[in-house]
Amino acid sequence: MKLRTNGIVxxxxxxxxxxxxxxxxxxxxxxxxxxxxxxxLILITLYREKALSLKDLSIRINKKKSSTTELxxxxxxxxxxxxxxxxxxxxxxxxxxxxKSLSHKDDFKELSDNVNGRLYQGFTAEDKxxxxxxxxxxxxxx
Amino acid sequence: MKLRTNGIVxxxxxxxxxxxxxxxxxxxxxxxxxxxxxxxLILITLYREKALSLKDLSIRINKKKSSTTELxxxxxxxxxxxxxxxxxxxxxxxxxxxxKSLSHKDDFKELSDNVNGRLYQGFTAEDKxxxxxxxxxxxxxx
DNA sequence: TCTTTTTGGTTCGGTAACGAACTAAAAGAA
DNA sequence: TTCTTTTAGTTCGTTACCGAACCAAAAAGA
Numbered sequence: 334m335k336l337r338t339n340g341i342v343x344x345x346x347x348x349x350x351x352x353x354x355x356x357x358x359x360x361x362x363x364x365x366x367x368x369x370x371x372x373x374l375i376l377i378t379l380y381r382e383k384a385l386s387l388k389d390l391s392i393r394i395n396k397k398k399s400s401t402t403e404l405x406x407x408x409x410x411x412x413x414x415x416x417x418x419x420x421x422x423x424x425x426x427x428x429x430x431x432x433k434s435l436s437h438k439d440d441f442k443e444l445s446d447n448v449n450g451r452l453y454q455g456f457t458a459e460d461k462x463x464x465x466x467x468x469x470x471x472x473x474x475x
Numbered sequence: 476m477k478l479r480t481n482g483i484v485x486x487x488x489x490x491x492x493x494x495x496x497x498x499x500x501x502x503x504x505x506x507x508x509x510x511x512x513x514x515x516l517i518l519i520t521l522y523r524e525k526a527l528s529l530k531d532l533s534i535r536i537n538k539k540k541s542s543t544t545e546l547x548x549x550x551x552x553x554x555x556x557x558x559x560x561x562x563x564x565x566x567x568x569x570x571x572x573x574x575k576s577l578s579h580k581d582d583f584k585e586l587s588d589n590v591n592g593r594l595y596q597g598f599t600a601e602d603k604x605x606x607x608x609x610x611x612x613x614x615x616x617x
Numbered sequence: 618t619c620t621t622t623t624t625g626g627t628t629c630g631g632t633a634a635c636g637a638a639c640t641a642a643a644a645g646a647a
Numbered sequence: 648t649t650c651t652t653t654t655a656g657t658t659c660g661t662t663a664c665c666g667a668a669c670c671a672a673a674a675a676g677a
Contacts, residue, residue: 340591341591341606341610342491342494342495342498342594344607344614345490345494345610346537347537349488349491352484352488352617353484354617355617369662371663371664386625386626387625388624395488395492396665397664397665397666398625399626399664399665399667400663400665401626404664406627422625422672422673423625423672424671424672424673425625425672426626449482449484451617452484452487453483455612455615456609456613460609461483463605463609464609464610464613467605467609468486468487468490469486470598470602471594471595472490472493474595474596474597475493475494475496511633512633513633530654530655530656538634538635539634539635539636540655541634541635541636541656542633543656545633548657549632564655565643565655566643566654566655566656567654567655567656568655
């Protein structure tokens with residue numbers, strides 16, 4: 334089969350869009366109907382790092398700070414996280430999980446595995462390593 | 476350096492976002508301030524394929540038909556494309572370029588080269604082939 | 618100390634994209 | 648031919664995301 338080597342950005346974008354669609358389906362399957370992929374990413378990040386400032390969170394999820402404020406505010410409205418002022422810096426607000434989201438931890442582990450696993454279907458360990466290497470190499474160009 | 480092999484979807488998404496940001500900057504640099512990456516993709520597609528129905532166009536750019544209608548309507552409003560009813564099927568509307576967009580053909584060729592070239596910076600021919608192979612393999616999983 | 622600059626966060630207006638509901642034309646079944 | 652189903656496209660309400668302007672606290676300079 335013929336392999337095009339131009340239009341690489343479009344291929345990356347298409348893959349992202351397909352994967353994100355899959356994330357949305359998985360969220361719906363878990364009954365988390367009103368969450369978008371980015372909300373899920375915030376929760377997954379917080380399972381790992383417990384408490385993060387909005388700034389650090391925005392860096393982790395690769396979104397602008399205004400977007401992060403809005404995403405977090407929605408998660409607060411839905412009861413998944415809470416925002417508390419930091420004691421040593423009055424500007425900083427720390428975001429952390431609630432009981433509600435902690436109870437979904439296993440769901441998100443499963444979701445993450447499903448989503449990454451699907452992209453990787455049929456990949457050898459070497460394929461995975463190689464794809465990750467090339468993506469990191471490309472990411473370093475920005 | 477350590478190479479993580481999980482979180483692949485997030486890496487893909489980050490790469491896409493960085494590349495799209497680059498596209499937006501390039502569009503601004505060319506004075507095409509009110510165009511988003513998707514508009515550019517529509518024009519690039521039409522340079523190649525001359526006239527396309529909204530349905531076929533939506534497949535090419537990987538967007539839903541309602542989104543495609545809206546993207547095209549904006550391009551019409553700005554004078555870059557026109558929409559004409561097909562003669563043999565009254566439902567179909569064909570989208571084609573105008574003089575204005577034809578005059579920008581070289582700009583878009585350059586933009587496309589810049590954008591793909593940047594992602595590929597430092598890549599050997601073998602790297603490029605390998606990345607494209609792995610992306611296609613992943614895309615086949617959806 | 619007092620002033621200026623930087624930094625963390627929010628607000629607001631605008632846009633791309635979506636899904637659902639809809640219209641009209643074409644194709645298929647009867 | 649007439650009825651039903653499929654297909655192409657649009658409309659509309661909603662959402663994620665952004666940039667710009669803004670506020671307040673902290674840090675840096677004077």
